[in-house]
Amino acid sequence: MRGGQGAARAPVLQFTNCRILRGGALLREDLWVRGGRILDPEKLFFEERRVADEQRDCGGRILAPGFIDVQINGGFGVDFSQATEDVGSGVSLVARRILSHGVTSFCPTLVTSPPEVYHKVLPQIPVKSGGPHGAGVLGVHLEGPFISREKRGAHPEAHLRSFEADGFHDVLATYGSLDNVRIVTLAPELGRSREVIQALTARGICVSLGHSVANLRAAEEAVRSGATFITHLFNAMLPFHHRDPGIVGLLTSDQLPPGRSIFYGMIADGTHTNPAALRVAHRAHPQGLVLVTDAVPALGLGNGRHTLGQQEVEVDGLTAYVAGEWVTEAPGPSQAGSRPAPASTPGGPHPSRTWPFCSQGTTTLSGSIAPMDACVRHFLQATGCGVESALEAASLHPAQLLGLEKSKGSLDFGADADFVVLDDTLHVQATYIAGELVWQAEEAGP
Amino acid sequence: MRLVILENYDLASEWAAKYICNRIIQFKPGQDRYFTLGLPTGSTPLGCYKKLIEYHKNGDLSFKYVKTFNMDEYVGLPRNHPESYHSYMWNNFFKHIDIDPKNAHILDGNATDLQAECDAFEMKIKEAGGIDLFVGGIGPDGHIAFNEPGSSLVSRTRLKTLAMDTILANAKYFDGDLSKVPTMALTVGVGTVMDAREVMILITGAHKAFALYKAIEEGVNHMWTVSAFQQHPRTIFVCDEDATLELRVKTVKYFKGLMHVHNKLVDPLHSMKEGD
DSSP states (O other): OOSSGGGGGSOEEEEESOEEEETTEEEOOOEEEETTEEOOHHHIIIIIOOOOSEEEEOTTOEEEEOEEEEEEOEETTEETTSOOTTHHHHHHHHHHHGGGGTEEEEEEEEOSOOHHHHHHHGGGOOOBOOBTTBOEEOOEEEEOSSSOSTTOTTSOGGGOOOOTTTTHHHHHHHHSOOTTEEEEEEOTTSTTHHHHHHHHHHTTOEEEEOSBOOOHHHHHHHHHHTOOEESSTTTTBOOOOSSOOGGGGGGGOSOSOTTOOOEEEEOOSSSSSOHHHHHHHHHHOGGGEEEOOOBOTTTTOOSEEEEETTEEEEEETTEEESTTOOOSSOOSTTOGGGSOOOSOOTTOOOTTOOSOOBOTTSSOBOOBOOOHHHHHHHHHHHHOOOHHHHHHHHTHHHHHHTTOTTTSSSOOTTSBOOEEEEOTTOOEEEEEETTEEEEEOSSOOO | OEEEEESSHHHHHHHHHHHHHHHHHHHOOBTTBOEEEEEOOSSTTHHHHHHHHHHHHTTSOOOTTEEEEESEEESSSOTTSTTSHHHHHHHHTGGGSOOOGGGEEOOOTTOSSHHHHHHHHHHHHHHTTSOSEEEEOOOTTSOBTTBOTTOOTTOOSEEEEOOHHHHHHHGGGGTTOGGGSOOEEEEOOHHHHHTSSOEEEEEOSGGGHHHHHHHHTSOOBTTBGGGGGGGSSSEEEEEEGGGGTTSOHHHHHHHHHTHHHHGGGTSSOOOTTTTO
8 A cells, every 4th residue: 555644654665776767867876665655765864864674786777667558458368358257357467467578557458349348348447556466557548449440450340430420428328437448549530529539538538549540630639629649650540741741740740739748659569660660750759759569469478369359360470360361471561570579578479479460461460469678678779769768658658648647657756666677678677566576587686 | 283285186085085984983983982073065075975985885984873963054945955955965975874864963944943953953062972073164265164254263053144255156056046046054153163173174176275375374363264273273174286376385395294194194094894
C-alpha cells in the first residue's frame, strides 16, 4: 500500500551505486524509497534527521522509471479480445509476465470486436495497482470498432461500426460501460466524430486517432475537439504527402490548441516502421513519441497458432500464415525475414525468429511480438537519440499522455516507486513496483 | 599563525582535507567523545570537501562521531532552494558521508524567531563542548562567515544584513540577477569562531589576495574581520600562490621556508583502517 499514515514509519530503502534517470539526464545519485514512493533524502536528513534502514548496491546499473505500455493486445497465449468467462486470469498472466520486459503499468488493448465481446470483457478488466502479482492495469485501450474500412489493417471488416446514426449513444451501446476504459482509438473522418471525441474526453478518456484516412484538417479538428494521441504513427493511416500530410502532419501542425501537445505511438520493433521513418518522426517531435509494443498473443510464445481478436494467425519461425494457407516469406519492404532477432530475448522465443508476422495473403502487418525493452533498445539504436530519450519514450511520455506524470513515468520525489534496473545495453535486470522487487533476472543482483 | 602556501587550488584543497582528516583521527572520536567541526560554504571549500569524501569512500575516514556546525545560512530562502546552504551541504558533503543527521547543525533561516534561533545555535555549540576545529573562508571584503565590514570582533551568532560586495559576489549563484540574491543571513559571530580551539581559514584565488593582505599584514580591524584571528592562539591559513599576490615577498618566503614543518601535520596521512 502506498503513502498513507503508516508511510512515515515504513522502512527507508536506499539504492546506491547507480545512475538514475531524472530531469532528462542520467545522474549519479542514490534512489531513496519509502512507503512505495520515491523519497526526498535531503528532506529526510534535515527534517526527520533519519538515515536509510537498508541500502542496496545496484552495481553501477541504470535505474529508470518502469515502462508503460499503452497498446498491448495480449501475450503468452492470452488474447484480451477473447470473451471468456475468466478474462481476469488472462490479464493477470500477461501482467505478471511483462514484468520481465520492464513494464510496470499497461493498458490491455481490445481490437475491433462485436458488442457482445465488449459487454462481456470490459467489466472483467478493472483498473488495478501493480505489485508482485504483476504490472498495474491503467485502464483498457479500445482500438476500434469505429475505424476506417480502408485502413482497418488486421481488424475484422464484419465488426466495423460507425456512430453516424446516434453519435455517442452508439458508442455506449457498442462498448457497454466505459468505466474501465482509458483510451479509445477512432477514425475522426467518421460522421459525428466531433461530439463523440468531446464526450469521451469529458469523461477523462484519452482519444487517439488511428486506422483512418483523415486528412490533416480533419485530424487537427479532432485534436481541437480533444484528441491527444495517434495510434501507431504511419501504420494504418494515409502516408505523408507534402500537400496534405494527413495525421502524420499533426507532429508539426501549428493549428493545435496552444499549450497542447500531441503524442504518438510508435512500434519500434524493427519492422513496423523503417528506421528512417522512425527518425523523421523523432526529429520532428521528440517530446511526443510514445513507444508501444502493440503486442499480440504470440508475444513470448513459441511457434504455433494463435488468435488475434476474431481472427487466427500462425507463427512459425520466419514464415507467417493464417488458417492453414502458406506464405513463403514475410512480405513488405522491411526485409523482416532477413533481419536476425536480437540475441537476448526475455520471454524466450526462438532466437532465429523475427519479430512480427503477417496476415495471410496481404502485406498487412498485424501486431508485433517484440517485448517493450527490445523496442527501447531498437529505438535507441535506430535513432541514436541517447539513452535518456529512449527511456523517456517508454515511461515519461506515456505517463504524460495519460495525465499521470505526477505519479508514474518518472523518479521524481513523491512519484510511485515503479522502476527498472537496466544494464548499459538496456537489458532488464530487475523490476520494482511500489519499491518492492517483483522480478529479477537470474544471475543478477538487486 | 601558520601560513601554509600550496602551488594551486587543488593542492591547497588537498592539504586542508588531509589536515582535517588527521585532526579527526588523532582525536580518536567515539561514542562519548565527538569531534566538533565548524564548516563553511562557497566555492573555496569545494575541493576540500571532495577530498574528504574521497577519504571516506576509501574507508579511511568516518564521520560517525563528528558533529558539525555550519557558519551561516540565508534568511528567507526555502530550505530546499538549490542555493540554500542546506542544499549546498547536502549535495556537496552530507549525502556522501556517514554523519548522523542529528549531528549536522545548520542555522534555520526560516525560523519564526530568528534571534532565538541564533541563541539556540550558540547553546548547541556549548552543549557539544565547543568547536575543536572551525574551518572558514574569507570574503573579498575580508569578512569571515557573514561578519561584514564593521561587524564587532566579539560578536556572537546573529542576523546580519549583507554588504553590497557580498551580494555582488553571490549574484553568480542566482543567475546574475541581483534582485534574487538574499539580503540577510544568520551567521556565527567573529567571537563565536574565536572561541574554537583551532581555526583554519581557506583562501584561494587572486581575487582574495588583497583581503588576505589586510587580514594578516595589517592590524586587527573590524573592517577586515578575518584580522581578528591574529589574536587566536591557533590559526592556520591555507592558501594557493595566487592568494599571496598582495603579500610582501618577505612574508611569503618566510612561510614557504616553513613548509617542511607544516607538512609534518599532514604527512603521514592517518587512516581509520589502521586503527590509529
